[in-house]
Structures are given as structure tokens and as C-alpha cells.
Amino acid sequence: MRTGVYKYRDGINFNFRVTSSPCGKVAVRVDKSGNLCVTGPRHVELRFVTELIDKHYEELRRDPRFSEFNPYNDVYSDKGKYLILGKLYSIKLCPADVHDIEYRIDDESKVIRFLMPEFWFDNYFAKYGASGEGSLILHEDEVSRLNLSKNIKVLLEYLLLGQIKKIVAKYCPKLNLEFPKVQIKKYKGRYGCCYYKRNLIIFDLGLVYFEHECIEACVVHELAHFIFPDHSPDFYKLVRSLYPDYDYADQKLDQSVGYLVNLNRKLHLEQQL
Numbered sequence: 493m494r495t496g497v498y499k500y501r502d503g504i505n506f507n508f509r510v511t512s513s514p515c516g517k518v519a520v521r522v523d524k525s526g527n528l529c530v531t532g533p534r535h536v537e538l539r540f541v542t543e544l545i546d547k548h549y550e551e552l553r554r555d556p557r558f559s560e561f562n563p564y565n566d567v568y569s570d571k572g573k574y575l576i577l578g579k580l581y582s583i584k585l586c587p588a589d590v591h592d593i594e595y596r597i598d599d600e601s602k603v604i605r606f607l608m609p610e611f612w613f614d615n616y617f618a619k620y621g622a623s624g625e626g627s628l629i630l631h632e633d634e635v636s637r638l639n640l641s642k643n644i645k646v647l648l649e650y651l652l653l654g655q656i657k658k659i660v661a662k663y664c665p666k667l668n669l670e671f672p673k674v675q676i677k678k679y680k681g682r683y684g685c686c687y688y689k690r691n692l693i694i695f696d697l698g699l700v701y702f703e704h705e706c707i708e709a710c711v712v713h714e715l716a717h718f719i720f721p722d723h724s725p726d727f728y729k730l731v732r733s734l735y736p737d738y739d740y741a742d743q744k745l746d747q748s749v750g751y752l753v754n755l756n757r758k759l760h761l762e763q764q765l
Contacts, residue, residue, distance in 0.1 A: 520544050522552060576604060576648065577655070578703030578748070583644070587613040593650045606647050645697065649676045652700040652707075659711040660693075663734060669718055683710045683745075686717035702748050709741035 518532035518540065530541050545552070573580035581597075581604045588594075588607040596605045653676050664671055672691045679685070679696035686693050693714045699707050712735040720727035732738050 518544060520548055520552065528552070573602065574644070575701050576651065577700065578706075583647070585613060585647075593647065595647075595651050595654065604651070606650075648700045649697055652676055652695070652697065655704070655707060656695055656699075656711055659708050660715065663712060663715050666734060667715060667719060669715065672715075672718070684714045686714040686721075688718045688721060702745060705737065705741040706745040706748060709735060709738050709745065712738065 518530065518536055520528065520530045520541075522528060528545065530536075530544070532541070573582050577597075579599075579602065581602050584603055584605045586605055586607050587610040590607050590609055592609070593612070594607040596607070598605070653674060656674055656676075660671065660674060663669075670691060672693050675692065675694045676697050677694055678698070679694075682696065683699055684693060684695040693711075695710065695714070699710060712731055716727055716731045716734065719730060735741070
């Protein structure tokens with residue numbers, strides 16, 4: 493096995509590995525670990541490999557498994573607003589008399605208010621400074637300086653879980669399903685997974701960056717697996733009957749991944765300056 497460095501035209505370098513193949517064909521793909529893998533004969537030149545990667549690069553970079561430009565590595569922000577559900581919002585944290593984290597989305601003012609127990613707020617955010625009546629507005633420079641990205645991702649997990657549970661509640665009666673357990677985690681290479689024998693569905697945290705119709709398409713897809721575990725024609729017939737805009741939303745999801753990949757590349761380049 494040989495390794496090499498692919499130098500992309502935007503000045504970003506990343507590694508790839510070349511493994512031998514008994515056939516004479518050279519092929520490039522993204523493996524399960526999110527790395528570029530090239531298969532070909534032992535004598536293949538690395539120059540030829542990089543030319544092959546460059547030829548198929550636009551297709552490769554849209555694969556969510558591609559770790560170098562994985563769209564879910566960062567909390568995306570622009571001028572103090574954060575990319576959430578396909579839009580830019582300000583995040584405001586408010587200590588409140590609640591038992592768990594709750595959120596309120598104000599599309600008119602483009603603000604998401606997270607209500608949280610006072611002890612949670614005090615332990616994780618208040619020590620970094622507060623404004624107004626004990627509330628805290630998260631600014632991107634402070635988030636970066638104080639390394640609060642992990643804390644924000646916890647909030648985004650609560651928000652995504654709430655959005656998905658609303659969609660699940662909408663479709664379960666149509667499928668005559670018991671409400672399944674829903675979990676959020678960081679996946680690499682998939683948006684969700686259905687464990688129908690355990691009555692469990694798990695979704696990728698990265699979905700929180702996408703618009704509602706993209707999330708709904710993913711939820712309907714996984715719920716349909718409780719009826720058809722495979723991806724047969726009957727499966728897609730059911731999905732499209734439940735959500736007629738599924739194909740449009742699925743295409744929009746692919747376009748959104750491309751947008752995040754480009755944004756991630758931009759952030760990467762800015763960090764190098």
C-alpha cells in the first residue's frame with residue numbers, strides 16, 4: 493500500500509492511499525472511514541492517481557463520508573448568526589424555571605431562544621458573561637475564544653431531536669406504528685438508521701443544518717423501514733405516497749451538502765490565513 497498527498501487547486505492538501513488490485517483498472521472511492529482510497533495495479537503512478545482524483549473530485553466531495561470536507565465538523569456561523577435548519581439565526585440563552593432544555597424559534601427576528609434550568613446555565617454558560625436579564629447572546633468570536641462549540645452542539649442536539657419527534661408524531665399514525673425511540677448521534681456516511689427490531693431510529697446531528705423538508709424526507713425514509721427493511725420498489729412507493737415531495741427534498745439535501753462542503757472549505761482556508 494502506498495500513500496500520497498493530493499493538492500487541490502484551492503490550496504487544500506489531503507492524504508489518500510493506494511492499494512493494489514489484481515485487475516488493471518484504476519478506481520477511486522471514499523471508504524467507510526471517510527478517507528480516499530484508490531485501487532489499481534502496483535505500478536500505477538501517483539501522478540496518474542491525482543489526475544483521476546481531480547477528474548472525479550466534484551462527485552467525491554459530495555459524499556458525506558469524506559472526512560476532509562465533512563460538512564458536520566463545525567458550528568457554522570456568519571456575522572454572529574448560526575446556520576440552523578437552513579437559515580441564519582442568533583442564539584440567545586435564557587435561564588428559566590424548566591426541567592430540561594426547551595427552545596423557541598422566532599423566524600421574524602431570526603432568533604432561537606434556548607430556555608434551560610438555571611443550574612445548567614450557570615455551569616456551562618453564565619461564567620462566560622451574561623447580558624440583559626441574566627440571558628446570554630452567543631457571539632461567534634466569544635464561542636471561538638472560549639471554545640464553546642461543544643456546548644452549542646448540545647443545544648443543537650436538543651433542537652434537532654425536538655424537530656424530528658414532531659415529524660415522527662405526524663407520520664406514525666399513518667403507518668400504524670408505535671412511537672419509536674429517537675436518538676441523535678454523529679454519523680459518518682449516513683443521515684439516519686432504523687433498527688426496526690429494537691423500535692429505534694437514530695439520526696445524524698448534521699441534519700440540524702438542513703432545511704425542514706430535507707429533515708422530513710430523512711425521517712419518512714427511516715420510518716418506512718419499519719414496514720420495508722430494504723430499499724425495494726415497494727419501499728420507495730411507500731415513501732413517496734407518504735411524502736410526495738420526497739424526490740425534490742432528497743435532491744435539495746444533496747445540494748445542501750455541497751453548500752456545506754464549500755462553506756467548510758472556506759472556513760478551512762480562512763483558518764490558514
